[in-house]
Amino acid sequence: MSTYEVAHLDELERFPVDDEGLTWRPVRRRLGIEAFGCNAYTAEKAGDRVVEEHSEQGGHEELYFVAAGHATFTLGEEEVDAPAGTFVFAAPGTKRGAHATEPGTTILALGAKPGVPHEISKWEAIFVAFGHLRNGDEAAGRTELEAALAEYPGEWQGFFNAACFESLTGNRDQALAHLRHAIELDPKAKEWAAKDTDFDWLRDDPEFPS
Amino acid sequence: MSAESRAAHMSDFEIGTPEGRRWAQVRATFGISAFGVNAWTADGPDRIVINEHDETGPRPHEELYFVVNGHAVFTINGEEVDAPAGTFVFVRDPAAKRKAVAKEAETTVLAVGGPRGQAFEPVEWERGAQALRHWETKDWEAAMAELSELHGEHPDDARILYNLACAESLAGKRKDALGHLRQSVQLDGTFAELAADDSDFDPIRDDPEFSAIAGQADTGSTSS
Numbered sequence: 001m002s003t004y005e006v007a008h009l010d011e012l013e014r015f016p017v018d019d020e021g022l023t024w025r026p027v028r029r030r031l032g033i034e035a036f037g038c039n040a041y042t043a044e045k046a047g048d049r050v051v052e053e054h055s056e057q058g059g060h061e062e063l064y065f066v067a068a069g070h071a072t073f074t075l076g077e078e079e080v081d082a083p084a085g086t087f088v089f090a091a092p093g094t095k096r097g098a099h100a101t102e103p104g105t106t107i108l109a110l111g112a113k114p115g116v117p118h119e120i121s122k123w124e125a126i127f128v129a130f131g132h133l134r135n136g137d138e139a140a141g142r143t144e145l146e147a148a149l150a151e152y153p154g155e156w157q158g159f160f161n162a163a164c165f166e167s168l169t170g171n172r173d174q175a176l177a178h179l180r181h182a183i184e185l186d187p188k189a190k191e192w193a194a195k196d197t198d199f200d201w202l203r204d205d206p207e208f209p210s
Numbered sequence: 211m212s213a214e215s216r217a218a219h220m221s222d223f224e225i226g227t228p229e230g231r232r233w234a235q236v237r238a239t240f241g242i243s244a245f246g247v248n249a250w251t252a253d254g255p256d257r258i259v260i261n262e263h264d265e266t267g268p269r270p271h272e273e274l275y276f277v278v279n280g281h282a283v284f285t286i287n288g289e290e291v292d293a294p295a296g297t298f299v300f301v302r303d304p305a306a307k308r309k310a311v312a313k314e315a316e317t318t319v320l321a322v323g324g325p326r327g328q329a330f331e332p333v334e335w336e337r338g339a340q341a342l343r344h345w346e347t348k349d350w351e352a353a354m355a356e357l358s359e360l361h362g363e364h365p366d367d368a369r370i371l372y373n374l375a376c377a378e379s380l381a382g383k384r385k386d387a388l389g390h391l392r393q394s395v396q397l398d399g400t401f402a403e404l405a406a407d408d409s410d411f412d413p414i415r416d417d418p419e420f421s422a423i424a425g426q427a428d429t430g431s432t433s434s
Contacts, residue, residue: 003303004286009296027274031300035272035324036245061213061244063236065320067278067296073217080217085278087218089240094215108276110322112244117327 005031009067009106012040015131021048021100024131027108029124036112037120040067043100050107053097056090062111064088064098069105073098122152126161138169156185164198175199176207183209213241220249220318226346230257236320238336245324246271246332249278252312259319260284262309269331270304271323280317282310338370341377350381361390368398376410384414388423395423 012025025040027033037060043050050071056062064073066086073080073088074097082088082098090096098107112118125148132141145162152158163178179199182189190209193199202208223239224232234249236242252259259282265271275284277297284291284299286308293299293310301308310319324330338360344353357374364370371394378387391411395402405411406424414420 001302003301003306004291004308005298005300005302006291006293007298008294009298027298031274031298032302033272033274033300034326035330036322038274038322061242063240063242063247065278067276075215075217082217083219085220087220087236087240089213089216089242091213091215096215108320110245110247112324112330114243115329117329118245118324 001032007031009040013131014042014135015128016134017052017127017131018049021045022050022052024127025106026124026128028120029128034118034120036110036118038111039109041107041109043069043071043103043105045103046101046105048100048105049097050100050105051096051098051109053095055095056092056111059092059113060111061092061114062090062096062109064090064096065108065110067106067108069100069102071098071100071105071107122155123148123157123161125151126158129161129165133165133168141165154185156182156189159185160189160192163193164196167198167202172202172205175202176205179209213243216240224249224251225343227342230254231259233339233342235336235340237332238340243330243332245322245330246336247320247322248336249318249320251316251318252280254315255312257312258309259312259317260308260310260321262307264307265301265304265323267304267333269325269328269333272304272326273301273308273321273323275299275301275310276320276322278318278320280312280314282312282317282319284308284310338364338367338373341373344377348380350377353377354381354383366397368394368401371397372401372404375405376408379411379414382413384417387411387414388417388419391420391423 007030012030015024017024021043023042025042027038027040041050066082066084068084071082073082076094125144129141129144145165149158149162159178159182163175166175179193220234224234227233230253232251236247236249250259265273277293277295279295282293284293287306291299341353341356354377357370360370361374371390375387375391402423
């Protein structure tokens with residue numbers, strides 16, 4: 001392991017996350033940080049989402065820093081104007097989200113859970129896999145996915161997400177195989193599959209678990 | 211008890227420090243308890259924006275620096291790293307000596323830290339350093355009162371003693387300043403060296419007792 005790592009914001013990967021323009025730029029993963037979480041999010045246009053609406057139910061404290069541009073946060077019920085240089089602290093459980101009000105707005109998100117050693121999300125590679133898929137790079141996505149399955153062979157969520165990935169890319173046999181395996185690991189995967197639109201085209205297949 | 215959610219612009223809570231940089235006490239301002247975070251802005255070019263230090267100690271820290279504005283040059287274990295705005299510098303090895311100097315005025319570096327594999331705990335230096343806000347207003351009485359109280363709570367904290375000695379020197383309290391500087395140095399020899407270049411001690415620099423103590427050194431941690 002090297003003593004230090006250097007990267008410029010412009011060199012970070014860009015993974016589209018949703019249909020609202022949110023783009024994830026992994027920082028923790030790029031630099032190998034283990035003590036806390038760190039990601040950047042960029043909005044190309046004014047009006048794009050730059051922080052996903054969520055509540056950090058897992059107990060993470062999160063600090064957002066507007067590194068460039070200008071954003072409007074919602075913090076609970078409150079709307080907060082956040083030009084470059086603004087810090088927004090969100091305690092665990094507080095609903096938060098942000099939209100850019102200027103093109104090229106970039107926000108750094110830092111997070112960890114108080115009182116315990118930081119744990120890196122098991123599913124970071126899954127998010128990357130779907131990011132590659134949204135970028136049109138199915139092969140790179142599948143490589144990430146396979147690495148995640150190999151690392152966590154006993155976790156149903158990995159196989160469930162792999163089934164979604166294969167369904168979205170039209171691979172019927174692989175999708176059904178992964179889904180069957182996810183259900184073997186935990187029957188609740190069947191309930192999740194019943195309501196996940198990623199499987200809509202497969203739902204009438206006689207082999208689709210129902 | 212968890213801290214409350216809220217927002218603030220960095221300029222709303224920065225304080226000036228004697229060495230020509232401003233400090234935004236981000237962690238303390240928001241009551242963050244899961245990781246350390248501070249921001250430092252150099253007033254002019256060639257100013258130190260991150261003091262030379264390492265992150266060893268009971269809970270050695272990984273530390274991430276992000277150059278928000280301006281342009282900095284980091285030196286990590288003697289290697290120079292050019293860091294224009296937008297650069298992340300992640301120092302994985304807590305023992306690595308690192309510092310950053312601004313190439314441009316108003317260079318801001320965000321510093322984030324925490325221990326790998328252990329829960330984060332705020333460290334002592336931050337508490338003592340908060341009294342540095344009184345340097346901007348030259349309110350030495352307030353600085354001495356705050357640091358004396360902290361010294362009472364943490365009698366073996368060499369940094370609190372050092373800053374108390376600085377305030378006493380600037381307030382013309384030669385005897386108190388020399389006594390507290392000596393105690394600080396007995397606890398941590400690096401403060402003797404730091405005192406040699408610290409203009410806060412100019413009022414007592416001609417004292418033979420000061421000369422017996424002083425030398426050269428680095429200063430403390432940055433993120434947490």
